[in-house]
Amino acid sequence: MSLRVLNPNAEVLNKSAALNMNINAAKGLQDVLKSNLGPKGTIKMLVGGAGDIKLTKDGNTLLKEMQIQNPTAIMIARTAVAQDDISGDGTTSTVIFIGELMKQAERCIDEGMHPRVVVDGFEIAKKATLEFLEKFKTPVVMGDGPDREMLKMVARTTLRTKLYESLADQLTDIVVNAVLCVNKPEEGIDLFMVEIMHMRHKFDVDTRLVDGLVLDHGSRHPDMKRRAENCHILTCNVSLEYEKSEINAGFFYSNAEQREAMVVAERRSVDERVRKIIALKNKVCEGTEDNFVLINQKGIDPPSLDLLARAGIVALRRAKRRNMERLVLACGGEAVNSVDDLTPDCLGWAGLVYEHVLGEEKYTFVENVKHPNSCTILIKGPNDHTIAQIKDAVRDGLRAVKNTIEDEAVVRGAGAFEVAARQHLVNDVKKTVKGRAQLGVQAFADALLIVPKTLAENSGLDTQDVIISLTGEHDNGNVVGLNQHTGDPIDPHMEGIFDNYAVKRQIINSAPVIASQLLLVDEVIRAGRDEVCFLISSLLNGHEKILFEIVALRRAKRRNMERLVLACGGEAVNSVDDLTPDCLGWAGLVYEHVLGEEKYTFVENVKHPNSCTILIKGPNDHTIAQIKDAVRDGLRAVKNTIEDEAVVRGAGAFEVAARQHLVNDVKKTVKGRAQLGVQAFADALLIVPKTLAENSGLDTQDVIISLTGEHDNGNVVGLNQHTGDPIDPHMEGIFDNYAVKRQIINSAPVIASQLLLVDEVIRAGRNMRKPT
Template identity: 65%
Template sequence: MQHENTCWSLLESDSPFESFRTRVAWTPYRRYFLLVLRWLCCAMAGVKALNPKAEVARAQAALAVNISAARGLQDVLRSNLGPKGTMKMLVSGAGDIKLTKDGNVLLHEMQIQHPTASLIAKVATAQDDITGDGTTSNVLIIGELLKQADLYISEGLHPRIIAEGFEAAKEKSLAVLEEVKVTREMDRETLINVARTSLRTKVHAELADLLTEAVVDAVLAIAKPNEPTDLYMVEIMEMKHKTDCDTQLIRGLVLDHGARHPDMKKRVEDAYILTCNVSLEYEKTEVNSGFFYKSADEREKLVAAERKFIEDRVQKIIALKNKVCPNGDKGFVVINQKGIDPFSLDALAKEGIVGLRRAKRRNMERLTLACGGIAMNSVDDLTPECLGHAGLVYEHTLGEEKYTFIEKCGNPRSVTLLVKGPNKHTLTQIKDAVRDGLRAVKNAIEDGSVVSGAGAFEVAVADALVKHKPNVKGRAQLGVQAFADALLVIPKVLAQNSGYDPQETLLKLQTEYKESGQLVGVDLSTGEPMVAGEAGVWDNYSVKKQLLHSCTVIASNILLVDEIMRAGMSSLKGTLKHPQSDGQPAVNIHGIHRSACQTSLSC
């Protein structure tokens, strides 16, 4: 009531509003005007009455806060876009350093305090989770949509009209996307172009060209016709060794451990592979149980019975080896998910069998897909049909670490990308790039179509929207124009990051597109227009489609926010209230605290 009476007195007593009160006093709508004003005063005081520490930003202030946050996040990621983008160094509280230009990594690692910026970051990272790319573009377009909308809102246009224009522009953009997409058979050459376009935005050109072929061959190896591609069947193994350009594709599997017996062979050719999940060591029973004996003889018999139980399992494996390798001219490798005790390792080593224990669960399925065969949970029904085959199995020692390479597998359905680099920063950067490259190739195969890159798609859509604008009724045309102008941020930033004048480059692109009718993008080497398709610069269709949907929805929702309230339970924790203080805070434990509207980005 205190806030209400204060606001109401502005019209009932002498105040700076006296002249305004006089003008309203004799109008026929005076009564209705005062009722509306009283309702507004009550609404403003409502949150304060419930929570005295609540903080509220309304109308233009709320919109300014949101647009400022979006543009702030846009400024952080703007310089990352494209092959010529710059790197960011992230330093954690513990002093760990991460060098990256991947928008998804930046948004995950940065500590973003502003609520609106955090919302945009979550939308952008969701884009990466769904399609594997487009994070930086998402942030740039959302920020530019709000920037363009602010120009019209400052002139009195209602945000709802802008949002309606955005929706109309989105529908037209999706229609243009369907027209300009190129549907073709996804052969190796096309996939290499798609992967190269993605990877060159993450790492330097020489490494990108090397990774491109490795990534494409990896996906083609595991892809099955008319079935979804499971990228988990591509193992990404890192090895701190040599240089980044020594990264290679292993058509098989690399295990991060070696044999556990010194007498076992370090290199086996033309080997049978037995993949099993059988305990070859003494282990406790699944239920609580005990064995009791009266004498030492009985104890020895119990120990012998336990030993014989394990030995029988080992002998069945040895018998299978002797059956498939009667002349001893072929190798035999046992890879077990469970343990193998020293006695069993001795028995296997005497028979020339290489035994690896404690293999990771994730590698068991990969082993059978790479080498063939069946993963066995028992040794009672071992047959030659359950065995896989590898042309070469060898152990590689790097410092104190041991790696087992299983190579030369016939038609492997699971492969390994062995990432090498001199330090942790390089390894992490390559792994992030490889994951994005794998997703790009997978998307191209599943979409069956691609879209011209280098900003060519955005230039074409902006031109189509300008032509489509007269078909939109009323002031929503301004929203369509704002959408078209916002999309052009992509070619402008690409040119700017490459050292060219963005406006001049954009004019060249638009002129060339109108004259030739071909989808032209920015040639980052010269700054001149180029036909993106002929240059082999392709983007994913699914990434562009998701980009148009998510950017429009989030930008429209942010525009329609007219009030920001921080009035949660956390804001009440620092307030001690006196029972007779009419709800007003008696002591503020936290002292002066920052408003949600004043928080900023920090990393």
């Protein structure tokens, strides 16, 4: 009702309606995705507005392409998609876990529990579950290299949830070998160096790993070889055609002879570049059966192709930019931007280069390289639906293997962790929790069972029998999961069923946060400006160029220029005419961090920093936005404390003390009916401790009586929001800003007084429609 006064056009859902909307949205999204979970999960058909069809059981794909309109469901979907972006899997598990947390919380709230109490129980259970996960995980000993058998088991577990069993087993070796190919222990794993190509050709079982690169184009000259062995590879970004100038320039001639002379000069320039490449070919191939292959990012015109073909060089033009780095990593050598200083050291090597024609498409295979640090997974299938399914599965498999190598740990799967964590919460953790928060811990524990329950349901098994069997085995000291074929308990370790540690940790971290936020929503307001998307701002974003051992970053944001000088020292210069060492700052470490397609440059270990960066991390935009708001408030609070040189005891202590002072001391000095105004002001101060108590699920009357009684006994006390008991804020370290309290006491009564003295509200003005 109050918001209707502020904005008559606003759509408002009150506390119970908002809670019901959030719970129903979470359960609805859960019902859509839960049938996809596990190897026995079903497939969804997505039909687009233009009639295009996609078959998938990948939760990430479904959430990205489904048209979700409910705001709560959108929030959950974004969280789940962020889960996939961070850890590469666990999208469906995140959605069904959030839905089950909301469902279990609904039962508690229907019995009269305050949502805050449920949320407190969730927080205790989340912390305990994460600690249990650290003990439950299975370490993976890397030693001299990754444990290939363990990696294969992890990849197989992931792939079998996306594809049928025999195909998943075949792709397991492909995925593991691809990750090990690009694994550099000193630099980490860059999955972008694994090229995923697809050909609508033959069958899905013909998918294979190419120890090199597959380019989606062929040579452009009929006389060039279609198959070459023992090839020297020159990777370059050099224009072998006449190009217009990058600046606006004009060439003028007065007769035809001058024009012909200019054309000849232009041709001569391009031909000289080609002849330098031919000279290098002759140098390295003379007296051998070796071949020479040129792969150029820029264009090659027909005359240049003719020269190269006559020299026996296979030339490919317009290679994609993303493949240039991959070519060097796969074949060796260097990518050159000029032909002026070509040497044999610039060349890579491939045992076989051949062209494959499929319909009107041409593909060039670069294979049998010596020490590949880049490779290609060539996906084949009879139709686009099959190829899309395999591509989604392969990407998840690559991330699963990468996570295992980086985590050096795995978690036993088939629902084993969820059953073990649930029994730990019920048998051990719940006993240590006091009060009604126990019910929140129980609700969290029961929600964990949604994973084995869903696995059983998708396999056509009786969920109750399965849960009784699994929990019984666990109580007997056995760590077991579910055999989806028979319904019997199995040892996941013996069966080779493992999940990613990073995925499980991310699910346990993010799902309860979103569920708690949704449970604490007391109003849904559909009005106001468009939603603002909060993103992490990069410190310095740019492309790094290495030249003569100088690391160069361009297009630095203007706001960071002053910060850089304050952090590193030196001066920001606008001219290079008078450069001196005094202009330079200093940093002990500068490094680049790649996150997906984004790059961040860190400038650290400066000597005397007068500027710094708070790097906020989180699984989704909602969490990041919350942390960002909290950090800004925290910075202002510390700044105010330094400037005020004073603080005020918090937890409602000041408001209770001020109220008692007004009632017991000030009111007696006031004459007449103004005493009633003093009493009203004093009672209004109690709204702070009352609201703290109400938001904690406590009885407000009991709390106020207890606090005022303690104050009358000479104790300055505030509210313990966990127990409802009075506490000494000074002993507990709870303080508010003096400036904030002072501003509130100064401004709020002024506004209230002005509003009380309004005797007429007149709605009139220029834009007011004149009465007819």
